[in-house]
Amino acid sequence: MNTTAEQSRGTQSLSRRSFLRGAGFTLALPWLESLPLRAEESGKLVTPPSHKPPVRFACIYFSNGVEPIHWWAKGSGASMELGPGLEPLEPFREDMVFIRGLFNAQAVANTSPHLGRMPNLLSGAWVSLDQNDIRVGKTMDQVLAQQIGKRTALPSLVLGIEPTELRLEDGLSMIYGSCISWASATRPATKEIYPARTFDLLVGDGKGRRLDRSILDQVLEDARRLRIQIARSDRRKLDEYLESIDDIEKRIDRASEDGRLEGWKPTLTEPNMPRPKDDLPQDVPEHMTLMLDLIVLAFRLDKTRIATCMLNNDLSQMNFGFLAGVKGSLHLDLTHNGRDPELEAMYLKTNQFHVQQFAYLIKRLKEIDEGGQSLLDNSLLLLCSNLLDGDRHQADQMPMILAGRGGGSLKPGRVLDYLERGDDNRRACSLYLTLMDRMGVHLDRFGDADRHLAGI
């Protein structure tokens, strides 16, 4: 891994008394200077100043895969050629990496063609088909949130467009099809689909919440007293409650300290967009744009550095009538189109529409200057779906595109093909290990992988 001169300089401002976890490995990463350190005298957490912007991670997910014949890229840099499905990325060929051939072994092995292959996209875990046991695996974004999310007001943003469907699919809860981010193996991260509430999360910073804290202290005590009175099997649920209180209290406490007296400053201190309307937008493209704008806002305010956004749920029946020449709903009509040429053409348009959203995020981030570098330069963006050929529920390779420079850790403008390199060398979880590593979280293994993805 490269250590640039600039990055090394950044580390010198670290206190010598400080203890730096995993020092050798992490020095390369510019934002690591802001790791919370324990000051010997006070025992309080302090954040040493950094002059470099942190790296942000965002994953944009769309469901039901793509039309494979249109999904390709070749060449590199400005001369890269893109398949029709990727057309909206034309202006950003030098900002992206096209990755072919990654897969999750547990998804392929699962017999449930949708729900067995989707909630594990970012964890590579097995999806439990036991109806009395909702279980997948903690996803890489939530690993990041739990490891480094404490540095910002919000550990992560977990966004979506569609609510959880209230039905069982083949006896399995649709909670599976509605969540790509899982806080633990048994618990999805709460997904926000309301732009207004997302905005409030970002803008309300927890200051002036002394009273809330006092209420939480009271009910925390309630919960502790309750815990010893209930059956062991119920305690797991109550523990979620206890953890939640703990998380909020920590956040309130963090907000009342000013962690950023000097060093790198976010490019915004106040939101530069109006608060969205309370209602759920009825217009899908407008809804998506708003959610992506909110990710940009979150990054600019440095309220979080980790975000995921589901453009649709698995098995989504999102109606694409808003695209010219497209009629019908995503899953039943367009994905499973019976190879009708007219419908295939419509399906391609939906693929392009999803890619377009990603292109929009790239464009927005690229326009923001963070002191000589763009916000895109300091980001790692991932666009993915859990199936390649949606019609055939094909999980043995997944469509994935990276964008950004990861603060100098990723070289864009490339096409990487792993399909023929053997299963051990093409695991999606290897990519996640690498991405997490570049975000400053260093794991030996994750999901079904114990090595990084080569050549990324």
Add this chain to the structure above:
Amino acid sequence: MAERDFAVTSSLLKQFCFECHADQHAEAKINLKRMTSGAPFATGFNTWKKVVDRLAQRKMPPQDARQPSDSQRRQLISKIREQLQIVAKQHAEDPGQVIMRRLTRAEYAYTLQDLTGFDLKLEHDFLSDAVGGEGFTNVGLVQFVQDSTLERYLEAAKKVAAHAVIGAGPLQFFRDPGKTGFELSAISRIQEIYRQHGFRTGAGEGGEAFGLDRYPRAFYTAWRFQHRQKLGLGNVTLAALAADEGLESRFAEYIWSVLTRRTSSSPTSEIVARWRLLPVPGGDHKQLATDVRAQCEGLYQLLHRWHNTLGQNADDKEQAFLLTADSFEVAQVKPFVMNLNNWPDGASQVIVHVFVEIVQGGGKQNPVVIWHKPAIQFRRKDLRLEVPRPLNMVLSRKSADRLAFGTHPKGGTVGRGDFVTTGAVSQTFDLPIPAGANSALLTVEAKLDVEYGDDCIVRCTISETKDALQGKTVSGLLANPDGSTFKAWVPGVLEFARLLPQVSHREPAPSDRDPIPPPFDNSYNNPERNDYHYKIKYHRDDQFLVDRILDDAMRERLDQAWTDLWASFEYHDAFLRFVIDKYKLDMAGRGIAERDLSWIETLPAEPRKYVRDLHRGYDSVHKALEAAQSGHVEDVIRFTSYAWRRTLTETEQARMRSYYEELRKRSQLGHPKAIRTLLARALVAPDFLFRTERSRPDGKTPDSPLSQWELASRLSYFLWSSLPDAQLRRAAQAGELDDPKQLARQARRMLRDRKSRRLAKEFFGQWFGFYQFDGYRGTDPQRFPQFTDSLKTAMHDEAVSFFEYIVRNDRPAREILFADYTFLNRELAEHYGIENAVSSTTIPQRVEGVLRFHRGGLFGLGAVLTVTSAPMRTSPVKRGDWILRRVLGTPVPPPPADAGSIPADDVLSDGLTVRQRLEDHRRDPSCANCHSRIDPLGFTLEHYDAIGRWRATYRDGQPIDASGKTNDGKVISGPRGLRDYLASHQELFQRTLSTKLLGYALGRRVSVSEEILIEQLMSEQQGDGRFSHLVERIVASKQFRYHRGNANWQPKTGIGGEKKQ
């Protein structure tokens, strides 16, 4: 026990089944070898059930394989069934694991609605729900809490707390939050008391008369009391008789005292005298009662006329007229304006009546009234007014002669256009109507001429009818204010106004036609008056109501409401500023709170009076507020016990109180804020958000019998999706719920209650898939522009009302499938092509005999037919799968990942219909197995289009074939064929209903331990078995009444042959 027997079974299975169902290549993933060698029989329970079914149906072993003899087959079947029975019995003791449930989004909303009495609309996508278990949101397993969830709960709790009304009365809630809500709550409470107990004639702007029937009822009550002995009422009290009439006893007593007074002056005396003339009982009491009632009504009419005469003294002033006990003034000259517009189309003349009555004359009979400058102004149809013309120029000759214009009978001088009347008269004149006029304005000034006539008090009336009491009139009194007759009469009028007023109270917020209190200038449209309405806003004027009508408890509530209203804004300061401005006092910018008595004493006498009153008022408001504070803390504790659905322990109560103290002292919060914080705290507590069940093993097993409170909650969340109501709380408190009879009684009561509509929404809606259908977005709007929001809502209402009807009227469970009725509003009826059946345009109404319109029962519901369709076409596969899965409970396995698909539209470019495509698809043997089960069922509903309308052909005119051949060779066709098919497979639906309802009640999957219970539930549905029977069975079950204590609990004895002992 059965081990050796089962060894026989094993050997038979080995002989005939292992070839396919053992080791790695176990077909259909059924490995009988493993299942018979050591695995507990219970773990393979459902598979064993399948095995025994296949054996009994002779589907296994397959025809091309070696077959067991009939006796071998029988032996196998009976042995496996025996084992199944044993296992089912052993597990029937297990209440199963119900993971602690948090309130679902709907439950949370209903609970708060029932707690506060208001739908605070907080639930709107407040939390994300998911379904689990048997397909419902109330399953603990899929309910997650994260910090952001808790943040939302906290935010919602604070919002609810903002709706609390914290004033002089007990804690309550109001639909609007905060300061505005506090003010509006006070007004609405005041007005509610006023409206319930007060009365008013139509005085004030837009004011409608109400409550005046109190008078005739009070007269009647007083009559009954007077003659109580003769009426055979014995020693009945006046209060009891008042109660018979729905009258406040204080008011009845008061009216009694007025009617039995020794002396009273006119006009009160006239009323009293007439009352005393009511007949004395004797003979037919019933007829008499009717007569007396009618006479009391007449007595009231008399009273009412006096009110009108004295109160409505003119109608050209801007003030609202009302007789008050403060003053009574009358003029000698009075202008009248009468709008004449009641004439029929094409009428050539209108007749106008003029009356003069002697109201008070002290025996003098000859008043003279001069009608000065009467004029008429016609208005044309285009609203243009003509020039006013003197009446004498317009009238017919005959009429003009009769009125004798220009002459004074007593010799006085009058104008040429004037006329004069003497004595009590009733004059008539006809007014010819010019062509094109459709109304007219009659103006005249009447003057009492005391120079030539008697000094009487007269009432002048202009009327369109012969009877001065009927129809449209204008009326007014004329008197000589300086004359002795009037002066002698005024005290009597004022007494009348006081004793028998026409309003019991004024509006709390005076309209701009109502008078405002002294010292403010009452003249209309002056700045002082307008300012009063904007700034001081309220005026309490309800002495009669308080003194003469309300009982003590109601007085207290009214006082509390007024205290709140005054405390809701700076009433006293605003008033003080007015007084200070008015008397040009030195204000020094301070409010009432900083004014002390010594300052007040330095004021001039007149303002001093007002300021002192204000000061006193301010003090009493604040004392009342302070006095209520400690009660509010106790109110919150009571509220918390409702919210937590149990009584609070001493410790919990003490913690609440000390938290309040801490908030007041340490956090320096004011009382309302502290109370709101306390409320919010109660609503984010785990005991509110979760349906907690504490573990208290009963000693015999690790299981815990639920406490009375926990049982009450299970019951209320099962049937109402909300907390127990007062009756259920009382039963829990009294320990009645241990008694199965009481439990069943409560369940039946609750099913009848309006709130069980929620069961229709939550349980049936989630089961059949029409949950939240009013927000359904799965239909293509371009293809189906008819599918409007209102149609969606009507379909949703139809489905919910249908199931609500079954639940609340305790219909036979089979009507779910076979009912011959449904619920329609006009829009939906038209959508279904049912003409003239329905009048309601909003709420759906029940329509019988709809089978002939292809409606009735589950399969005719528009919402169901729509959700089982694709956006642009019907989907026989979806519908067939839905019937198998949700109705029959026999789902087919999911399709293989590469199953392929059917295109979106029903008219395809290759000209093939959906049916043809499916037939192609079924030629593939890997598909045929399932689709031969799915498709025939799905096609029976093919005559319903994707938005539930009946159709004869597809869009391109191709005929619809709604038939299909089931696996057992039967051909079924159309919805009728489907119903017949289901009628012959009722046990499958009965099992599904039992399983779903039980799964919903318990919030988990139904398993082995419910096997026997399910069979009982199925037997409850035989014949006309009612829905309530199922519910009673469920709530009486051990599963419903116990909480499993330990996740690792195992049956006490080994199972089957697999545990070697």
